[in-house]
Amino acid sequence: MITFNINDTEVQAEPGWTVLETARQYEIEIPTLCYHEAVSSSGACRLCMVELKDGSWSKLVASCIYPVAEGINVYTETERVKNVRRWVFEMLLAQCPASGEIKQLAAKHGVESTRFSIKDPDEECMVCGLCTRACEEIVGLSAISMVDRGVHKKIGAPFSRPTEVCVACGCCVTICPTGAMRSRIDAVRGIPKITLTPLAV
């Protein structure tokens, strides 16, 4: 059993748990986007940042991938954490301005505009990779994956063509935190074809 503090409250955890899991067990809310209980965590969106303090020293870590340790002091709502969250939200608002889900969550944390330039006003995807993880870990396929690299990275099927590997289970649509997969799935599974066989004469 590991004992440590979250927001000055003593909590207990088993080795192997993450800070986020422990916080959720104690019903302490930490916002997340790229995290889903069904798949492994990747720490991509940086929204779940918490502050670790040790005297005058402190650092920020992503709680979804940070394993618990004896005696650490975790703070989830310090000024530094809130500041990082605001920055992340501003960047997300610039990356995927068309996503209603992101706007809602940002507004909940008091961020309603961004100072970054918006490249594509119709973009909904924040490239967190939750859908590709779902496809791989839940379904057992890799119908979708990250295409391209760096700032050009996006989600799609190989060669941006509908793929036969896709079984059209819709896990990616259900798991998508921004609603971006809704408009993308048809390009992966192929538009459902309704072929009515002509009447026999």
Add this chain to the structure above:
Amino acid sequence: MNDKPKIGVFICKCGQKIDPFIDLSAMKVTVSKTDDVTCCEVLPYPCLEPGMTEIIKSIKEKEVNRLVVAGCESRLMLKKFEKRLESEGLKKGQIDVVNLRGHVAAVSDLSPKEKAEKGARLVNASIAEMRALHPSIQQNVHIEHPPMILGGGVASFTAAQELARKGIECYLSIPETDPDIILQQLYQKYLGERSNYPRLKKIIEDVLKNDRVTILPETEIVSLSGITGDYSAALTVPGELNRKRYQVGTIIACLDGELTAPGPEFGYDGKTVLCQTDLENIIYNAVIPSGQTVFWINDYETGQEEYARLSTRSAWTMSRHILENSKKSQVIILYNQKMSLPLTASERSLSRKLGIIWVPYDKAVQPVIQLGFVSFGGVNDHLEHEIPWDRIVLSPIRKIGGNSMQTAKILGIIHEESEFLGVHHAKVRPEMVGREESYLAGSARYSCDLNEALNQGKQAGKKNAEMYQKSAENTLFAPRVVCIVDTTKCVGCGQCQEICDCGGIGIAEGLGGGIPRVVDPMVCTGGGTCAAACPYQALTLQNNTNDQREARVGELAKQLKNNEFVAFACSWAGLPAADNAGNRGLNYNPDIHIIGIPCVGQIDPSVMARAFVDGAPGLLLVGCDPENCHHSFGVDHAWSRVNILKKLFTLCGFDRRRITMAHADLNHPEDFVKTVESFSKMLKALGPIEKTPDNQKKLESIYKLVKTNSRVRLLLSSGLRRPWEATYRGDQRYALEYDRSDFMDALKEELLKVRLEGIFREESRPFDLDEIISKVVDDQNRIINQLSELVAEGAIERTYKQGKPFYLSAN
């Protein structure tokens, strides 16, 4: 494992997403009172490590052997629970996830108390299903016999080579064993591949002298029976009429497609207007043709545009061969502007050096071959141009070919004649099928070049070797949800085999009538329409049985009030649409109580009837769009089953709209909401079915009829759509003809019989005719006939008092 069920229920708070909307403590109180519930806990997150620790604790301390989690989407979460808890003894099928968040919490304006009631109803239904579960033992598959490579395709050699390399002995059935003759004939199957022949020859020679490969020269497959691990293949014996049987573990089918010349509509004459196959034969065996050769890549015009690139590749290798060997020849390649050239940069530069002229043509204007000239539309100027020719070379038509088709039919990997062999009809998660694919390699699958075919052969060999290795290590398991046949009940009518789309059902041994069917657990996808179609209920879907589903729907129906109804939603369309509606927070009528199932085709008519017997006023089945079913025809089969219930409802005087099919798409939850609204509105107008003893008896007769009457069940299953049928007799389009056939009469007859039997079962006193007629409102003559039949069968006795007939139960 088959001990008394001890069910653990874990209710998730899901942060702020479930807890404030549903009164979870009230729900916990209700659920805890249910029988067989050993523990019921409300946890912040059962799906996270802290929650899992609690669950494992309950498994260890309270010996929980069934688990129900009330949380979110089972499509996403179930896998995690299955993976995590497998080592604790909870196997697939023993865990169920009820979507409280998406189907209850987020989608209506009910008060937390009312939502708690609805949630408890759904959870109790799931508990009832768990109670009826008899978990199967993990089925270990052993493969002891060697694999056999069939079909005579060129991919056979790489498959055999790969198997031999992995140390596995195999049979190889091929029509020809001389490498030179094999290569000589290869141009009829794969074009422009001469440069690869030396490499291929080495592979062939290597395989032919390999000790691990038993060559069966000049043989062909005649019949195949059995299942993965234990096939019996009958092969011809060269020069004899007898056939020889081989015991085989697995089959690799290597089938090559066929290349044929296009028809006369393109001017093909085999002399100056040639096909690529003709030219290949000429240039490699005789002289290099001089003069102007024009390749017309006409795959777009023959309707095979996906193979234009393949034809272009072979045209390119042939032109290269011509120009490298003859100074006096010119080559022009004419191609549709829609195609991008499949050449690498170095090939382009070589092409320029050789002087090959590539001419794209306007896609809107089809080139016309005239005497000495071919005319086409220019891409830029849209002007008609003409090229003179000495020889025109057309692309071949690609298709499966007779021999390959024949073999495919024997192996059961084809249902209908089409251009190419598909791999699998069903579109399901890989974990649902034991074998990854049907080990099919070669250009009969889809037209490809030699390299691709050889690679496919190698892959098939590799996958097969993996299977043998797993079998040797005792780690080759069949999926948990597959069909099994009760051979004592099976009469060998073959309905299941005919409607099975995955090819998993076969005959145990030999031909003839009355032989029980067997299911290959490594091929079965668990679609389950076969089990629902069996007239004698000899088939069951393991860990997902009919009894389980009846228990669940019955339990749910018993708890419903007023206009609340049950809906079956398939996990490919209805369920994701409902999940996504919940995710988006769309509101719909809370009367609906959703039960998720793998495919609506699994729903036996008895399950549908059971919902009404136990008090549901309506039943909705939400499946995929027609022609889009993941188990091929599950949705069509469900349609036929719904319709038999509709007919029975009409015969019994109930409103037939109470049971209705609907179609959904996972990406259009707003349409799902409309479906729910429309059905609940209609049901509200109809009101619940009046709970009179008469009505209840009628419903029970319907239930008994569709569950146990083999005649009706056989008539129903013989009307189901077959995989090779584009349309079928039970299809919406032929519904009228079907209804007007004897089917309706049979239905009326059997229903009356069941109802009469019910009367005599209930009371053992004699009834006179008038009383019977007043109890069963039906045509008098029909009743008299039916009574006589029952007397003849010995089910009832007829006595006379004062000349008036009385009937009473024979027992």
